[in-house]
Amino acid sequence: MVDKIWIFKNKKLQDDEINSVSLKYRIPRIISAIILNRNIDGEKISSYLKKSISDVINPELMLDMEKAADRILKAVDEKEKITVYGDYDVDGITATALMYQFLSEIGADVEYYIPDRKGEGYGINIMAVNKLARQGTKLMITVDCGITAIGEVEFAKLQGMDIIITDHHTCKERIPESAVAILNPKRPDCEYPFESLAGVGVAFKLILELAKKKDMSTKDVFARYIDLVTLGTIADVVPLLDENRIIVDKGIKSLQNPHRPGIKALFDVAGIAGKPVNVSTVAFAIAPRLNAAGRLGTATTAVELLLTKELEKARQTAVILDEENKERQKTEHTIFDEALEMIAKDPNFEKKKVIVLAHEGWHNGVIGIVASRLCDMYYKPCILISHSNGIGKGSGRSIKNFNLFDALTACDKYLTEFGGHAVAAGLNINISDLEDFEKAINKYADEILTDKDMIPSVEIDCPISEKSITLETAKMLSYLEPFGMGNERPVFALAKAQVVNFAPVGNDNKHLKLRISKNGFMINCIGFGLGDYASVLNNGSIINIAFHININSYQGNENVQLVLKDIKIV
DSSP states (O other): OOOOEEEEOOOOOOHHHHHHHHHHHTOOHHHHHHHHHTTOOTHHHHHHHHOOGGGSOOGGGSTTHHHHHHHHHHHHHTTOEEEEEOOSSHHHHHHHHHHHHHHHHTTOEEEEEOOOTTTTOSSOOHHHHHHHHHTTEEEEEEESOOTTOHHHHHHHHHTTOEEEEEOOSOOOSOOOTTSSEEEOTTOTTOOOSOOOOOHHHHHHHHHHHHHHHTTOOHHHHHHHHHHHHHHHHHHTTOOOOHHHHHHHHHHHHHHTSOOSHHHHHHHHHHTOTTSOOOHHHIIIIIHHHHHHHHHHSOTHHHHHHHHOOOHHHHHHHHHHHHHHHHHHHHHHHHHHHHHHHHHHTOTTGGGOSSEEEEEETOOTTTHHHHHHHHHHHHTSOEEEEEEETTEEEEEEEOOTTOOHHHHHHHTGGGOSEEEEOSSEEEEEEEGGGHHHHHHHHHHHHHHHOOTGGGSOEEEESEEOOGGGOSHHHHHHGGGGOSOBTTBOOOOEEEEEEEEEEEEEESGGGOEEEEEEEETTEEEEEEETTOGGGGGTOOTTOEEEEEEEEEEEEETTEEEEEEEEEEEEEO
């Protein structure tokens, strides 16, 4: 039980402001208030609510877009061999399948290549470039990687190979100038108005530009490929705002009745076939199974699954990925337990603001997931490093107010390589430098993070009265979907409710079932991960709660259920 900070977003909106938006867009007042509290105003409101393909940003606004499209079409026309070079996570896998399928369908001589996570590591490598050059590749298109590969791109150029980079990771001071074109909305010299596309999103913008040059319908391109773009966008946990919101809205609708045999097969093995699909479905049922291929095996298996037109082959491959995902879960539990043991033995752990743990032989494909769990558990940035023969490969996750990429940049003299984002990053390090690196990043954190930054917070959209907690209100919230990072499911607060009864539930009593009342209104609640509160609550306790409003369906009946985010005993 952690005493979290509650941060209220409400801007003390005026009634006439809320009413004006409600009348103009014909939406309920509570929806208007939430939208305005999220700093969505003016013309942004229309786009936010409509989620129309017509509001997708013109691809030509991305620097080097026309250069990239023209070079690809030249390669297609002249039958030059093209290789799509991807990454082994879901973002890279879907981007690879997307680019490969589109280029195949416009007549390109194209293949794809994804490096082995364990043997080659992330991004472009010299051995792969050499191999592809010998096999006749004249144009390489990277997806979800390449922005830091300066030496590798120069080497490719010497081998007579042109490279187009499509990436979305944060740029360092130098970018690979030897590339024919670099598509990355995070380039400092790029004026593209939305920086938060996933890697598959950047690849999709290139495809939209190619389609336009081939006189293909944007609507048709969306219909054929939006499922892949959506899978990668959700899995990479980019903000579901602006055109990401449009992509995911259209993609979720497409996934309700998937047209790809591979996705149908994944739905079957995940036990979700025929059930409603939402962002959580993709994030927790589909993405882990696709990710398992690149984590424990080869990511090309997942690409093949997404591209196959044979349902029986898709079913066989989906079963393999499901088994690999189960094996990944076992490996994850082992590493997590070992990490907890290392933390328990560290007498200085409480003083450190950044968790840095290294262990020989930890699986490179799983340490990022464990780092994320530890980050959530202790609310500290966390970097886990697997090492062998003195060389370490690490994966990190971070908290609000601590930009992990900036932190690694500040400590780069101890690293041989690094890259990533504000909240997630990867690195390579000589283990002989590990102790100095840990000291350096913690010193940096001491200067950046305050004591308040180390306390988790709950952002609350607005207080709500008990009489407004209704089935109708719960259904109204669909105006705000799709929910995800940057466009989170609304959190409400109710003050001074009385506990009627409660009980810990679930494995190891991890969760809390609760019934509350206020002014005659009786409301059911569930608190996932809040089982420890059963030791401090009593029937009759007065509490303030922060929560989502959900609809609980059972045997055809629908009821409101609050999903608790936090409890404060008054």
